[in-house]
Amino acid sequence: MLRPMSVVAQIKEVTARAIKELFNHELNANDVLVNATKPEFEGDYTIVLFAFVKQLKKSPDTLGNELGEYLIKNHSTIFSSFNIIKGFLNLAITDYYWIEFLQSAYSNASFGIKEKNGQRVMVEYSSPNTNKPLHLGHLRNNFLGWSIAEILEVNGYDVIKTCIVNDRGIHICKSMIAWQLFANGATPESTNTKGDHFVGDYYVKFNDELKKQVEELINKGIDKETAEKEAPIMKAAQQMLIDWEAGKPDIIELWKKMNSWVYAGFDATYKRIGSDFEKTYYESNTYLLGKDLVEEGLQKKVFYQKEDSSVWIDLTKDGLDEKIVRRKDGTSVYITQDIGLAEQKQKEFNAQRSIYVVGDEQNYHFKVLKLICQKLQLPSADGIYHLSYGMVELPSGKMKSREGTVVDADDLVDEMINISKQKTAELGKVKDFTTDELNALYDTIGLGALKFFLLRVDPKKKMIFNPEESIDFHGFTGPFIQYTYARIKSILRKPEAISRESGVKNLLPLEKALAIQLETFPASIEESAAEYDPSKIAIYIFELAKTFNSFYAEHSIANAETEEKKTVRLQLAQLTAQVLETGIGLLGIKVPERM
RNA sequence: CGUCUCAUAGUUUAAUGGAUAAAACGAGCGUUUCCUAAACGCUUGAUCCAGGUUCGAUUCCCGGUGAGACGACCA
Structure with a gap:
């Protein structure tokens, strides 16, 4: 099945073609810069003209006018009007286009999900030590690893989730x-x-x-x-x-x-x-791996031996230091095990990429690991990718187990669930729920708040957690999105078939804003996979929920002015619910039917 | 000593080199005879300092200040 291109992709493509036809100038579609139009200007998407003003030797106004007129003339189903302000070509997209989009997508359960691409990826995360319970840092790691695995999965990859348990030492x-x-x-x-x-x-x-x-x-x-x-x-x-x-x-x-x-x-x-894993490795089984590779490295002269018979690699030419790979007593070190494990994984799963979700304190380690594997010319080498994330810190600095400032994972989850219980009781909207239903709801909301809190930030950045302030349930949070979902479901619960042809010709501003945002969901999923960044999706679904809530406050769905409007709004509502559920699901968060 | 990260409203965070830097929380004011007010609307307020590249810099480069990580035969 051929997937319809996004509007932005179409604008790029069509613009490149237009410039070729109008000015006989070759241009790569990806070099066309397209942004959402700022709200203070008229239009939906904007082409930044500066980039090719120079090459074409035209003033931005002339270029914009010729391009704008070409687009409207040749692609009238997409573009309705244009205006040029200071080198920005603002394009308005036709309501027809958005209505068509809605009709094709609203009942498509796999909207935004790609077909299998035949590539395999391993994601290693969690990596606990068996001498102490999990803490807040592990939670960020687990949520991140699980989410990235899921995001890659819907982008078409075959994903193997793994965990290495540090069970010895x-x-x-x-x-x-x-x-x-x-x-x-x-x-x-x-x-x-x-x-x-x-x-x-x-x-x-x-x-x-x-x-x-x-x-x-x-x-x-x-x-x-x-x-x-x-x-x-x-x-x-x-x-x-x-x-x-x-x-x-x-x-x-x-x-x-x-x-x-x-x-x-x-x-x-x-x-x-x-959290779950397809394959768990135990260090007690893998700590001897890599010994053979040390021998191989010595033969290949990648490694060298010192007088005390310890084995080293010299990475000074790569801007790093010397690194030991085998002690003088013949035992291997951490990095040697990791080289061995990389090969082990390669043999077992033959993945094109191997992602390690590990804190940024180990940036140097993974730089060295990849470099050594490359120098040994191991098949796994180029696929190694360290998904480095920032530490979770307290306002006072790092968590220290010796000072008892470590935030325990179980305690924090308990607390979140208790808060959701308390808030649910205060609001009193689900008094008819059974005990089981209530407990499930508390889990959904409490964990939703926690996971969203940890995933809404760029993984690369360290984050501050203040145990004195409880994690929010309002605003840019998981429960906000869950609530939006539940409200939509309460509308959709009334049994009513949504017909495909709404018959509407025009959209109101808030209807259009919602349609535009829904249309970018696939791009948002792609972007978060390309950057290994679930926060992109968190931000996307938050903004979508916000747009829906504004729309919902302004326009009635069940009691819309006309049947046509009711149909198109039901389509909007249904697709929004579905995208929210899929999107937040990629963060490992469930949605409740009622809350 | 060296390498690498980071620095944006009071706080927590956004912004592939693009228009007047975007949200959330907080604070203040308002919205419910009508589909869930865990919501919506309005007001408030920021790019560490100094240079450079560019038509255009929060973003790229150089210097400084501040914070952190790493450079251990720990993992």
Whole structure:
């Protein structure tokens, strides 16, 4: 099926053709700059003429007039009138065009969704550590990763969502040793604690105990650095890591038991926030990957060995530093595992692109990772893309677990759901709902507010979260969009078939504004995929909802002046509802039928 | 010391080099016999400083100031 081109794409194309015919000048359609016309001028879309004034050696006015007249003469179904102001050619689009658009799109359930393009993409996100529960930063990561995967999916890609669980290493051993020392056999069940929080508590206990021991050693005259290394509990953790690597049965058993507690907790949280993965990798299985590639790199002379037999790569010519890829004791480092995992993913899924949703503190790491893979000429190399996002910070700065300022994911979700419960009760609009229906509604609204809050900002930018101020339910928020949707549904609930031919010839300004905005939905989805940026969609659906609300306040739909108007407004309402649902769905947010 | 990010109304955020910089929250005023007032309308207010490129700069380049991240055989 041939997808109809967007108005903007058509304007570009037609303009390029016009310039070729009128002035015999070749122009790429993409070089035509088309903007929405500013509200203070007459017209819908504007061509910026400056760009080709020079090449064509014409004044903007002459050029604009010739072009404008050509467009109206040759494409009268699209363009109705034009005016030129200071080098801007403002074009008015015919009502006919918008009415046709509405009739073709209002009942098209896949409006904005592309067909499969045969390309595969992997999206890795979440990446939790099994020594503590998820926090606000993980939420931004999860929502972003899930949303990007979804956005790529509707853009035609075959998407594989993956997660690498950091389930081994010294930090896990810290929780384990603390449990051995202080738990007296307690379990999540015996203490009625969620598994990930239970294990996280022992990680905190470890650090408390370590601090105590370090202070004692310092009082004995040992310097801080040595004290931290020599504290008995730290030595015990390090010994445990060695035992783990050696596969000592009782350690492995304890490790498995504690991790299983954590996974039960993670699963509950993921289920609640709607995160899922097609494939989960565990670092305990992948940490040895990449060793072969070190050998290969040495042979290819991409890597070199120092006197102590450690292996390095020299990236100084690329403006970076030297980087170790294998320790002198033969063990691999973080980056080596990632090289190995990149190849592993490539072998398993053969994706054209591999996206890593990881915080911007690791920008350097991913730059190095991609560069090394390229130098090794690995097939996965060029497809590596680090989707770097900014940290979530508090007004006081970074969240610090040691200072207890970390905003816990479960707590925050609870709070959001409670607020939505409270507000729903205050408004009292759904008193006839069953308990199940109410609980589902609270989840929808509370999570909607939270996800929208975290996704409405450009991922690249760090964001401030103030725990003192609760996340808003008014204005540029998830509930605003959900509410708009629910209002439309209440109109559409009255059983009434919407006929395709409305018969109207003209649109009122607010009807037209809505139609124009609806028409750009596919472009908005494309843009957010091209830039890996869900906030583009968040902004789009917010503006759409706003336009609809203005329209709704001004014009009656069910009691429209004429049957024709009623039909065209029902089409507008139905398409708006559908676009809002699809759009906000790409952010992982549900819409309620009533609220 | 070096590399890289960021700096826009009181606050949180928008703006492929294009017209008089756009919203939300906050503050103030108003809107409901009629499809959901979690809404709508009006008022208020900003590009860190100094140069440069350009017909045109929030956007690109140079310098400065301020904030952050990274450059660890941690991940």
